[in-house]
Amino acid sequence: MIEAASPKTPHRDRFRELIRSLTGISLPPSKVQMIDQRLRRRVVAFGLTDTESYLEQLLGGSLPDNELRTVIDLITTNTTSFFREPNHFDFLVETIAPKVAARGRPGRPARLKLWSAASSEGAEAYTAAMMLEEARRGGHDFDFAILGTDLSERMVERANAAVYGTDQLTTVPPELLRRYFLSSRDPGLAGKARVVPDLRRRVKFRNLNLMDTRYPVDRDVDVIFLRNILIYFDPATKEQVVDRLAGHLRPGGYLIVGHAESMVVRCSALRQVKPTIFQKN
Template sequence: MSASGSSYSDRFRVLIRSLTGISLPQSKVVMIEQRLRRRVMAFDLPDTEAYLEQLLDGQGMEEELRIVIDLITTNTTSFFRESEHFDFLAREALPQRLAAAKGTRRPRFKLWSAAASEGAEAFTSAMVLAEAQRRGLQFDFAVLGTDISQRMLERGAEAVYAADQLSTVPPDLVKRYFMSSRHPSVAGKVRVVPELRRHVRFRHLNLMDETYPVDRDVDLIFLRNILIYFDQGDQERVVQRLASHVATGGYLVVGHAESMVVRLAGLKQIRPTIFQKV
C-alpha cells in the first residue's frame, strides 16, 4: 500500500459501502487490495490507488465496478446449508401457507432467496418444494434468487455445479434433480434438471436500493449470511424493506449468526432464526 494508504483505504471502504452496503473491516482492505492487483495490471496502472482514482472517476467504469463487486463479495454457500431451515420449509411453512390459501384452486408458493450467491439456496428450496409435490400436495411454486454479483447470478442461471458440491444433497435427490454428461468438456460437473430449473429465476438486486421490484406477497424469504456484512442501520433498513414483501402469515428466515439483528414490530420470532409476519 502506498504512503497515503490509510486515506486510500478509507475511500475504498466508503466506495464499497455506498455500492453494496458491505462494511469492510480495515483488516480486510489488504486482502481486497491483493485481489484487485490483477485489475491494476489489466489497466496498466502503477498502483491500486491509481486504479481507485479511475474507479471513483466513474466514466465508463460501470463494467469495472461490477468486477470489483464480484471480487469483494463473499459468496460462500452450499446445498442444504443450515438444513433445519429446509425441514421448517417442508414441515411447517409450506403446509401452513397452503392451508391459509385454502379455497384457491391451485395455490402458488412464492419463495425468495434474497442473497442467493450461485443458487444453492434457491435450488435446495426448489428441490424441497418439488418433493412436496411428489408427495401429493397440490400447489405450484416459484423461486426467485437475487444477488448483487452478476457472476454469481450467471452461475445460478446456468445451474452447473461441481459434482463434489452435492455431498450435502441426499442421494435420491441427486438422482432426481441433477444430470451429468459423459462429454469430457463437462467432466466432474452436474446440472440441475430442466424440470426444476423452470421454477427458479435469477435477477440482479442490490439490497441497499430503496425499493425492490419484487411481489409483496412472498411466502418465505431467505436472508441468510448477508446481514453480518452490513452495519446496524443498514441491517435494520434491509430487514424492514424485505418484511414489506412478506405476505401476512409468511416468513423471514435469517442465518444463525444473524437472529439478534431482527427486531421489528410486525415480525414475530417463532424460532431463533425464523420470523413470521403478523
C-alpha cells in the same frame, strides 16, 4: 512485484465508503488483506504495482466504465453451498409448505412464493426447490415459484445456468442428486452436473441491490431467505433492509436469517418464532 498497501490510505478509505454506499457492505480496516487478495488480478491486469495505485485510477475515472461493476462483483461475492443450515429447509417443508397447501381448493392448489434475497450462484434456491418438490411428491398439494436475487451479475448468470461441479454437490443427498441433476456427455462439462429442466422452470434469478429503496418483487411472498448477508451491514442498514423485506411478506409469512444473525433483526412487523425465523404479524 505487487506491493501490499497500508490499510490507512486516502484512496482505500474512499473505496471502502463507496462500496458501503453502493452495496451496504462494511469493509473495516481488518479486511485490508481480503481487499488486496480480491483485487490482485485487477491490479495485474492494468499493469499496476499495488492496490492503492489501482484504487487511485478506479476512483479517478481512469479505468473502463464497467470496471466498478467488476470490482463490486469481486468484493461482494461470497461462497454458498447446498443444504447449508439444513434446519431451515426442514422448517420450510414441515411447517410452511403444509400451511400453503391448506390455502388451496380442489383443482386449484395454492402457490408458495419463496424469495432467496442474496442467492449467490443459486445453491440455496435450488435446495429449497428440491425440498419443496419432495414435499409435493410426499402428498402435499401445492404449487411453488422461487425467485433468487443477487447484487452480482456474474452470480446471477451462473445461477440461471444451474451448472455445478461435483465438488459443490457433495452435500446433496445421493437420492436427490440422482433425481434432480443431470450429468452432461459433453467432454467440456466433465465433472459437472446441471439441475433438471422441471426444477429450473420453477426457479428464476435476477440482479437486485438490497440497498435500493424499492424492490420489484411481489408483496405476498410466503418466505424470504436472507441468510448470511446482514452480518456485512452496519446497524442502520440492517434495519432498513429488514423493514423493506418485511413489506414483501404476506401476513403470516416468514423471514429466515443466518444463525449468526438472529440477534440483529429488529422490526416491529415481525415476531421471532424460532432463533433464526421470524413471522410477519
